[in-house]
Amino acid sequence: MTDATAEGPRPARAHHGSLLVKDARTKARNAAETRFRLYGAIAVGIAVVALVGLLSSILYNGASAFRQTFITLNVYLDPDVLDKNGNRNVEEISKVSTFGYAPLIEAAFETAFENPEIGIEGVTASDAEDLISKEAAAQLRRYVLANPGEIGQTVEFEFLANGRIDGYYKGRVTMQSAERDSNVSPEQLQLADQLKAAGLLSTHFNWDFLTLADASENRPEAAGLGVAIIGSLYMMLVVLVLSLPIGVATSIYLEEFAPKNWFTDIIEVNIANLAAVPSIVFGILGLAIFINFAGLPQSAPIVGGLVLTLMTLPTIIIATRASLKAVPPSIRDAALGVGASKMQSVFHHVLPLAMPGILTGTIIGLAQALGETAPLLLIGMVAFVRDFPAAPPEGLFDPAAALPVQVYNWTQRADPAFTERASGAIIVLLVFLLFMNAVAILLRRRFERRW
Amino acid sequence: MSFAKLTVSAVAIAAVSATAAAARDQIQIAGSSTVLPYATIVAEAFGENFDYPTPVVEGGGSGAGRKKLCEGVGENTIDIANSSSRIKQSDIDTCKANGVNDIMEVRIGYDGIVFASDIDGNEFAFTPADWFNALSAEVLKDGELVANPNTNWNQVNADLPDQEILAFIPGTKHGTREVFDEKVIEAGCEASGAAEAFKAAGKEDGCTTLRTDGVSVDIDGDYTETLARLDANKNAIGVFGLSFYENNTDKLRVATMDGITPSTESIASGEYPVSRPLFFYVKNAHLGVIPGLQEYIEFFVSDEIAGKNGPLAEYGLVSDPELAKTQEMVKNQTPMGTLN
Missing domain, CATH: 3.40.190.10 (Periplasmic binding protein-like II)
Known part of the structure; x- marks a missing residue:
């Protein structure tokens, strides 16, 4: 056969290179393939452009949320204001509300104005006080209550600067916009520049964004993600503890033990359908069952976790069943052949081999649950929560926020400073998701077996 | 399998015991998104200045807030509904049907x-x-x-x-x-x-x-x-x-x-x-049950918060010229009469 073809008449050489002469059909097929590759490349290109556009807009808007402007002031803790009776009794000192602390900051500016390099005509100490966040009074009060002995001393504090001043150093506020802005004047910005020149004002990395609780609209500069991060962690804890064992047990039973009949078929179809149910439906279910019927508290991570568990279970079950199916039957047969019981063969051989797939599925399910907002809307988690929840297990029943909910809340606020913080919160959420996906990849690499 | 069973039962037990033991110690508020910023400002200041926990404030809209308020009396219902319009007779009827008889109407100012x-x-x-x-x-x-x-x-x-x-x-x-x-x-x-x-x-x-x-x-x-x-x-x-x-x-x-x-x-x-006037509605049955509720309401309508130079006015609330009357009413816990 080979000889025959070798001896056949040679086609005239049209060009160097391949001996193959393309007929019209081959050309058409090759062209179709080239077009298809082009379509693919265009699709990937569009996806990449969209992703880069989205990420860069978020990073551009949100990166500044991690930096904050601070003003350093020496505050005289006036005993006449804070402790009129002079007995340093914490209970009596605590009677002075945060409103009583404002004059101390004003007085601190009066002192600062004694420096000849600081001071703008027309800006009084009271106007200067607006440079400082409203959080400052609370910060002072907390300090005094913790250290009543310091009353009468002059203590150096680093206060958050007001959101508008902070915006000035981030480019959000300009001299032109300040002229039209009812919350800040160009003179106040000039004063801020003087403070900066004197080394009293600086912009640096702000851990508070990650550790502080949410703040009201009067002080966007003090708003942080602390409660939201803890709330999200608690919810993920509940989801993990519940959905992993339930999901894996369900899958093992359905895949390895359950008889194949119409009943298990119906269950399988339902699980597949549940995975496609819109998440808000689980929120309605959660409200009806966990809050109205079971009487669990509103805004609590336990309820959020239970709702998200219901949402994640189908994902985990489907992933686990797929990875159980992928274990070759020869492993089961070998185990059974050497006398292992069915359960031993599953738990000693099949399950360890299916582990990487199960873990990946679980983590992907968790990541999906982490970013979910809709079901939380209905169970009271879209709320303004300032107190940190206690340690688990009690803390699971305390009110908390969640990361995606915090993003949603901040985008609705009037002060433009919250836009930056919402994007910052998205960055934190993305970092969490990236981290979880990286762990999923790592686990898969580590435990993967090949045959 | 036993591990799964254990987890399920542990959670069930935890849930049951929590319902029995959960004495809610923070105030829960829901309602109008117009009142929400004011309520968060007050809640924040309240948490800072009192030994009570900071109230939890939700938005959701005036109508939704009033509906939640009227769901009944008990710790898993809210204490206060913020509202940017006056309560409707239908809300009051729902409240009555669910055992919420006395509601206090607090006007905080104008928007x-x-x-x-x-x-x-x-x-x-x-x-x-x-x-x-x-x-x-x-x-x-x-x-x-x-x-x-x-x-x-x-x-x-x-x-x-x-x-x-x-x-x-x-x-x-x-x-x-x-x-x-x-x-x-x-x-x-x-x-x-x-x-x-x-x-x-x-x-x-x-x-x-x-x-x-x-x-x-x-x-x-x-x-x-x-x-x-x-x-x-x-x-x-x-x-x-x-x-x-x-x-x-x-x-x-x-x-x-x-x-x-x-x-x-x-x-x-x-x-x-x-x-228009802005309101919040308080479930009187929760006064004295939820710690700090009475203090929170009094703090909200106090001169240093809702008055002309308070933080609410600074944010854009038009303070109520008849604030003193409201303070008096809040102090006496006077429930609202019939709608006129």
Whole structure:
């Protein structure tokens, strides 16, 4: 056969290179393939452009949320204001509300104005006080209550600067916009520049964004993600503890033990359908069952976790069943052949081999649950929560926020400073998701077996 | 398998014991998104200055808040409903049916509704009649009711600039829309004489039926959405709350209404016509049960918070001239009487 073809008449050489002469059909097929590759490349290109556009807009808007402007002031803790009776009794000192602390900051500016390099005509100490966040009074009060002995001393504090001043150093506020802005004047910005020149004002990395609780609209500069991060962690804890064992047990039973009949078929179809149910439906279910019927508290991570568990279970079950199916039957047969019981063969051989797939599925399910907002809307988690929840297990029943909910809340606020913080919160959420996906990849690499 | 069983039962036990033991120690509030910023400011200050936990404040809308308040008495129902419109008889009936008998009505102050356009755009001086003639489905022309032919503001009123009419108004789920309909559109309907013509023609809702040809756009989201839409359509006019405008004076140019510029002063004096009272409703049965509830309400209406120089006024709330009366009522825990 080979000889025959070798001896056949040679086609005239049209060009160097391949001996193959393309007929019209081959050309058409090759062209179709080239077009298809082009379509693919265009699709990937569009996806990449969209992703880069989205990420860069978020990073551009949100990166500044991690930096904050601070003003350093020496505050005289006036005993006449804070402790009129002079007995340093914490209970009596605590009677002075945060409103009583404002004059101390004003007085601190009066002192600062004694420096000849600081001071703008027309800006009084009271106007200067607006440079400082409203959080400052609370910060002072907390300090005094913790250290009543310091009353009468002059203590150096680093206060958050007001959101508008902070915006000035981030480019959000300009001299032109300040002229039209009812919350800040160009003179106040000039004063801020003087403070900066004197080394009293600086912009640096702000851990508070990650550790502080949410703040009201009067002080966007003090708003942080602390409660939201803890709330999200608690919810993920509940989801993990519940959905992993339930999901894996369900899958093992359905895949390895359950008889194949119409009943298990119906269950399988339902699980597949549940995975496609819109998440808000689980929120309605959660409200009806966990809050109205079971009487669990509103805004609590336990309820959020239970709702998200219901949402994640189908994902985990489907992933686990797929990875159980992928274990070759020869492993089961070998185990059974050497006398292992069915359960031993599953738990000693099949399950360890299916582990990487199960873990990946679980983590992907968790990541999906982490970013979910809709079901939380209905169970009271879209709320303004300032107190940190206690340690688990009690803390699971305390009110908390969640990361995606915090993003949603901040985008609705009037002060433009919250836009930056919402994007910052998205960055934190993305970092969490990236981290979880990286762990999923790592686990898969580590435990993967090949045959 | 046993591990799964153990987990399930552990959670079940935890859930049951928690229901029995969960003495809720923080106040829970829900309702109007207009009142929400004020409530968060007060909640924050309350948490800072008292030994009680910071109240948890949810938005969701006035109607939804009142509905939640009326769900019943008990720790898994809310204590306070914020509302940007007065409670309705239907709400009170629902409350009664669910055993919520005494409700305290607390008026915290007034909110102005302002009309604003892009800062670099034209200046506007409106009257309610202008808005009616610009947005109503049918207007009076030469004594006849005709489908609204106006496309530019100067056709509505020769004094207004020659600019295309495009208005972003709050959607019907907002309490703000009710006030807009009542104080602007209906008032304009009366003023332009169209109200009588509608009556004669037997069209009961003639006044508040707005045109649907894309000139008037309902915004169902928050004011931030209206602002974003204004940014994209420099020719449009948006409806905002006074406090939102005051926080964005560098981006928005406010229009006058009947020649009055909206401000906390002109609203407090009643000169600026488009304003409304803001309320919150307290479930009296929870007073003394939820720790700090009474203190929170008293703190909210105290002079240092809700007064003229307090943080709420600074944010844009028009303080109530009759605040002293409210303080007295709150102190005595007087439940509200029948709606008049």
